[in-house]
């Protein structure tokens with residue numbers, strides 16, 4: 001892991017107590033921060049959020065991962081109300097289509113697959129079973145994956161079904177706004193035209209709005225999106241560019257009308273120089289293409305997207321440019337950047353909203369009520385850094401381990417050198433089928449296994465524990481798991497039927 005340089009340990013200290021928190025920006029990041037701070041420390045803090053309707057938000061970011069369920073539980077957000085308010089659907093995983101090879105698909109689902117033994121993960125038993133012709137597809141042993149393919153969903157007792165959501169990003173910000181205002185957060189509409197700061201001592205004092213109003217604060221949270229108005233444009237936090245590994249730097253987003261019932265998974269369809277997403281909501285579908293502008297021009301990207309969407313177009317295609325990477329310091333002086341202001345890899349594994357939630361939880365855990373000290377700042381930056389590097393490696397894996405050689409984009413991804421940390425994981429799995437989760441890492445072993453198998457890495461050997469079972473035992477063990485998954489899936493209602501009773505939304509009259 002890269003270390004945060006020693007400048008962080010020399011960060012200025014602010015002995016003054018923190019009472020006034022100013023959140024700059026009202027996108028998903030700004031309102032998630034406002035919701036978490038107001039719900040937990042709202043009684044002791046004065047929280048103001050500034051946003052500009054004129055500037056607007058990035059308007060994408062509608063697929064999530066299961067950690068959002070936990071975030072909502074921590075905040076006591078009612079799931080049914082949230083889902084109805086944001087036209088949400090359930091998400092059980094991501095279907096990766098043509099990533100390994102044209103026409104070959106796999107699902108990265110949220111569940112666990114099979115049953116592990118304490119000496120060896122389930123994949124070893126599956127590998128042995130495959131060798132002996134006793135095993136089905138790896139996904140046959142995962143409830144969430146099978147339920148996704150069958151288009152079914154229900155909550156199961158004791159967290160028996162791992163899920164996340166697809167949601168309307170604009171409606172989510174509005175929902176969280178109502179929630180935060182209910183806990184005392186104050187919203188100010190206006191464009192920030194000046195940031196008043198003592199840059200040498202990394203201290204922001206106030207934001208000046210176009211109305212002339214001054215919003216003063218003790219702690220500032222920069223949620224201004226890619227602009228990074230406070231953390232970068234004012235305090236000069238550097239951007240570490242990761243485009244040597246992540247070749248996509250542009251996206252075109254577009255909304256369409258639904259043409260059928262929503263499926264409970266995101267679709268990620270690899271294209272000639274990137275990939276296309278399809279995110280089904282209750283009232284519409286979110287679509288977009290993510291691509292590398294070195295390999296594909298905007299006109300062609302737009303055409304590929306338009307040729308591959310279904311249903312009536314509800315919006316004009318909208319171009320979004322980005323630079324994959326991360327700020328070297330996301331907490332600087334009395335400013336913490338959360339959301340796109342802090343970094344952005346790319347959306348393939350829906351990790352950005354998760355990182356917002358991690359950022360605000362970490363801030364709450366280290367909240368500098370009595371004043372900011374350098375050790376906290378250092379620790380915060382160090383943890384943020386470690387967390388995102390694991391995610392970065394997982395994302396690079398999808399591009400690098402491909403059999404596609406049909407375009408310059410895919411050949412570049414295949415042939416590029418990858419971070420040593422990722423190289424090691426790939427070698428370990430290929431040689432021995434082993435995967436180890438690093439402490440505090442987001443993606444668990446089963447995520448790595450599903451993607452590595454899905455992208456075409458077949459381990460050369462399995463653990464000897466699997467050899468302790470004879471064919472009859474192994475066949476019985478695998479068959480039982482598969483049968484139990486199938487029986488449970490057959491009892492589940494359709495995804496649409498479940499949505500209709502769990503979180504019905506008012507449909508416009510025909």
Ligand SMILES: Cc1cc2nc3c(=O)[nH]c(=O)nc-3n(C[C@H](O)[C@H](O)[C@H](O)COP(=O)(O)OP(=O)(O)OC[C@H]3O[C@@H](n4cnc5c(N)ncnc54)[C@H](O)[C@@H]3O)c2cc1C
Pocket residue numbers: 024025026027028029030050051052053055056057058059060061062063064169190191192193223224225226227229251253288320322338339340341347350351352353354356
């Ligand atoms: C193509 C694409 C697809 C994505 N898909 C996913 C996904 O599926 N899942 C996921 O988890 N994440 C996804 N993301 C990331 C996700 O969109 C963001 O993490 C999320 O929307 C948070 O954005 P934000 O709030 O940081 O920034 P923004 O939405 O850009 O909000 C910035 C806010 O700052 C305000 N602002 C800026 N300047 C000023 C100013 N001068 N004065 C006043 N206000 C100002 C704006 O008005 C706005 O309110 C995607 C990102 C991209 C680019």
